[in-house]
Amino acid sequence: MIINLRGVRGSIPVPGKDTVKYGGNTTCIEITTDEGDKIIIDGGSGIRQLGNEMMKQLPVNCSIFITHTHWDHIQGLPFFLPLFVPGNNIDIYGSFDPVYMKDLKTILAQQMEYCYFPVRESELNANIRYNNLKEGEAIKVGSAIVTPLLINHPVLNFGYKVESNNKSFFFTGDYEPPLNIYQPDDNEYDEYQRLIEQQKQILTEFIQGVDIVVADCQYTREEYLTKQGWGHGTHDSCIEMARAANIGTLYFTHHDPTRTDRELDEIYQDVMRQNDLPPTDFHIAMEGVEIKL
Amino acid sequence: MAINHDQLIDMVDKIPTFQESVHRILALTTSPDCSAKDLVQVIEHDPILTIKVLKLVNSAYFGLSQEVTSVNHSVVYVGINTIKNVAISVATTGALPKTNKAGLNMNRFWQHSLAVGVIAKLLADNKGVGKNEQANYFVAGLLHDIGKVLFAHFIPADYQHVLHKSETEQIPLHQAEKELLGFDHSEIGAMVAEKWQLPPDLINSIKNHHGSTEQDQNPLSLAIYAANQAAHYLELIKQASDDDNEIALNMALDIDKALPKPVKTWLGWPLSEVSKWLSSLDEEIDKALAFIDLSDGE
Ligand SMILES: [Zn+2]
Ligand SMILES: [Zn+2]
Numbered sequence: 001m002i003i004n005l006r007g008v009r010g011s012i013p014v015p016g017k018d019t020v021k022y023g024g025n026t027t028c029i030e031i032t033t034d035e036g037d038k039i040i041i042d043g044g045s046g047i048r049q050l051g052n053e054m055m056k057q058l059p060v061n062c063s064i065f066i067t068h069t070h071w072d073h074i075q076g077l078p079f080f081l082p083l084f085v086p087g088n089n090i091d092i093y094g095s096f097d098p099v100y101m102k103d104l105k106t107i108l109a110q111q112m113e114y115c116y117f118p119v120r121e122s123e124l125n126a127n128i129r130y131n132n133l134k135e136g137e138a139i140k141v142g143s144a145i146v147t148p149l150l151i152n153h154p155v156l157n158f159g160y161k162v163e164s165n166n167k168s169f170f171f172t173g174d175y176e177p178p179l180n181i182y183q184p185d186d187n188e189y190d191e192y193q194r195l196i197e198q199q200k201q202i203l204t205e206f207i208q209g210v211d212i213v214v215a216d217c218q219y220t221r222e223e224y225l226t227k228q229g230w231g232h233g234t235h236d237s238c239i240e241m242a243r244a245a246n247i248g249t250l251y252f253t254h255h256d257p258t259r260t261d262r263e264l265d266e267i268y269q270d271v272m273r274q275n276d277l278p279p280t281d282f283h284i285a286m287e288g289v290e291i292k293l
Numbered sequence: 294m295a296i297n298h299d300q301l302i303d304m305v306d307k308i309p310t311f312q313e314s315v316h317r318i319l320a321l322t323t324s325p326d327c328s329a330k331d332l333v334q335v336i337e338h339d340p341i342l343t344i345k346v347l348k349l350v351n352s353a354y355f356g357l358s359q360e361v362t363s364v365n366h367s368v369v370y371v372g373i374n375t376i377k378n379v380a381i382s383v384a385t386t387g388a389l390p391k392t393n394k395a396g397l398n399m400n401r402f403w404q405h406s407l408a409v410g411v412i413a414k415l416l417a418d419n420k421g422v423g424k425n426e427q428a429n430y431f432v433a434g435l436l437h438d439i440g441k442v443l444f445a446h447f448i449p450a451d452y453q454h455v456l457h458k459s460e461t462e463q464i465p466l467h468q469a470e471k472e473l474l475g476f477d478h479s480e481i482g483a484m485v486a487e488k489w490q491l492p493p494d495l496i497n498s499i500k501n502h503h504g505s506t507e508q509d510q511n512p513l514s515l516a517i518y519a520a521n522q523a524a525h526y527l528e529l530i531k532q533a534s535d536d537d538n539e540i541a542l543n544m545a546l547d548i549d550k551a552l553p554k555p556v557k558t559w560l561g562w563p564l565s566e567v568s569k570w571l572s573s574l575d576e577e578i579d580k581a582l583a584f585i586d587l588s589d590g591e
Contacts, residue, residue, distance in 0.1 A: 095356075096354065096356070098349075098352075098354040098355045098375075098379075132356075133356075134356030134357075134358070135356055135357050135358045136358035137356075150357065150370070150371070152369075152372055153372065154372060154374045155372070155374065155375070156355075156371060156372070156375065178369050181328070181329035181330045181333065181368065181373070182330055186330070188365065191365060192365050192369070195363075195365055195366050195369040196369055198369075199369050199370065202359075
């Protein structure tokens with residue numbers, strides 16, 4: 001399969017001279033299987049350009065998996081041209097929001113309400129099928145199997161594993177390893193810690209030996225001190241994940257919008273100087289990079 | 294058929310106290326830095342709330358692959374934010390008696406209450422009310438008509454007459470209540486809210502949602518008044534367009550025209566404008582209704 005990073009930025013697109021190298025578009029990952037099946041994870045602003053390219057060969061058939069419906073993961077969808085063209089077949093997958101009792105279709109329809117956007121959801125002319133995913137429910141897309149796992153973020157967030165022809169890929173979506181809500185001297189601290197370890201173990205087993213992981217790494221260790229509970233990972237948390245699950249290659253993504261190309265390079269070099277890194281290949285996720293597996 | 298003040302107090306007495314836990318959850322969740330630990334403690338100290346939260350998290354709505362066995366587990370699994378929202382819904386809607394003895398359509402009751410809650414919260418947001426205060430707007434909307442439930446529950450036969458009178462004479466329910474019972478649901482609703490020791494603003498917004506907005510110009514009261522009228526307005530407009538009903542259309546326009554001046558000023562637009570950005574409301578409310586059925590006890 002081929003993995004194409006179409007957007008690697010968190011929170012908001014940041015075009016400009018300081019983001020030319022790594023890119024300013026928000027989250028979107030394109031995966032093409034050996035047989036040519038198209039899987040897209042998330043519809044951040046990076047999906048717009050992808051859509052334009054896909055329009056060259058009609059009809060478009062693809063499956064879009066949404067990790068969660070925070071704005072930076074869906075804001076490009078109304079600009080994904082294949083949605084407007086009759087004859088295209090597009091499957092959209094994501095979690096039902098049990099708190100607000102909204103399914104994906106409702107959320108996307110609201111995104112396209114008239115006051116925000118000049119086209120209504122009902123005017124999208126492609127054959128669009130919305131599918132509410134349950135955790136662990138494996139979806140077959142051509143030769144690939146896509147499986148969602150719920151991992152911690154302020155809203156329900158699916159990490160997706162894509163497997164095809166003995167190759168595997170995992171994207172965390174937005175993920176912050178759960179924190180203990182108790183103090184070490186509280187009675188419940190140990191029990192809570194046990195639950196956290198159990199939850200982490202589930203993730204570790206789920207991605208054990210995966211070839212390529214793209215993981216949320218919005219903050220540095222120092223920044224994280226004041227951003228705990230905001231729902232994002234750090235280099236440390238990504239490295240820990242890679243070590244535990246014997247990951248071959250890991251890309252740090254969801255770059256903070258304030259981060260310049262230079263800062264990304266500097267921080268990366270700093271992190272790579274650490275002593276006890278696992279044998280994983282670590283990279284900074286870069287828009288436009290094509291990873292062949 | 295008229296009831297006296299003692300009977301009214303008697304009904305309020307019979308309503309179970311708003312569990313301590315519900316209070317504490319509302320208080321906690323309206324404070325900006327609600328600690329996860331405190332929230333878990335409050336839920337865990339109330340066995341019924343705990344069961345309901347776990348039941349909901351383990352339901353098909355969440356579609357989790359592991360079974361959640363404790364409140365702590367639920368927080369690790371789906372996150373504190375989600376559990377907080379689940380607890381608020383379960384706690385507030387679970388506090389009311391389930392009734393339909395008088396023929397009060399409970400489904401429609403909740404639909405309307407939720408509509409007012411959601412609209413009030415949207416209006417609050419639009420008016421720049423802080424996020425942490427918006428929960429009060431939602432709760433006030435959700436509870437504004439709870440007096441109806443008390444009447445239907447404790448004096449079902451009398452209330453049936455009231456409902457009938459309002460329907461056949463095409464007069465507002467609170468007017469029929471006043472004429473037949475001597476009190477209306479906003480008065481008894483406020484008494485319950487007082488018993489539940491809800492914040493004074495919230496009590497007043499329930500008390501005055503049909504009353505005089507000249508004296509009570511608290512934003513919460515204005516929002517509940519406006520949201521209640523907006524909900525009625527939207528319902529009539531829908532009726533008008535569904536079956537080309539001119540009477541319904543005129544009634545809707547009348548509601549808009551009859552908005553008291555302070556409400557109109559606070560709102561800044563006529564309801565016809567407000568309703569434009571509430572287009573997804575129906576769908577949202579239908580879905581939230583499922584939530585309430587679920588939290589319906591064992
Ligand atoms: Zn994000
Ligand atoms: Zn997010």
